[in-house]
Amino acid sequence: MYLFSADGDLVFGQLPMVEIDGMKLVQTKAILNYIAGKYNLYGKDLKQRAMIDMYSEGLRDLMEQFLVLCILSPAELKTRLENIQAKATGRYLPVYEKVLCGSQYLVDDQLSCADIHLLEATIMLEEKFPEILTNFPNVKAFQGRMKVLPTIHKFLQPNSMRKPQPDEFYVTTVKKVFHKLFS
């Protein structure tokens, strides 16, 4: 069963879909890249854009690991969390720690969408592993600088548009929807 909407707005029968500037955009990367371009968060030239994409994709690979956490069994959850922690500390955080040594931002001297992804990833990681940034002081300092930027500070306040961690009600609803779709 596919999620095709009656008006055909879900072009591939999938979410997310964002309505922006008269378009109904699907495909996460297309959405993110459009927003990054529109708000000057996508570098000054092709090479910077390539670097921004490279750092962003690494973070997306890491953050994708979190997607199904709320529907795993306790045993699966334990294994998955161990795996995330190992990958984060062994593969991903060392890269960003090195790039941020002496640099304010990941690419060039200006804020880009890669920085936003890194901030989000660090917050997600700390929600599960509160001490995880202890050995990554440059990343921790970067997180502190990012959190006080006015729009980001506002976004991180309770009841903002940032999704809270899934609670029991959310998990039950997701399971019911998936059960309806796929049974």
Ligand SMILES: N[C@@H](CCC(=O)N[C@@H](CS)C(=O)NCC(=O)O)C(=O)O
């Ligand atoms: N490549 C797409 C994948 C989107 C995707 O898998 N969406 C899921 C929900 S998170 C979905 O709609 N699944 C239903 C389906 O594929 O039939 C993107 O990055 O936006």
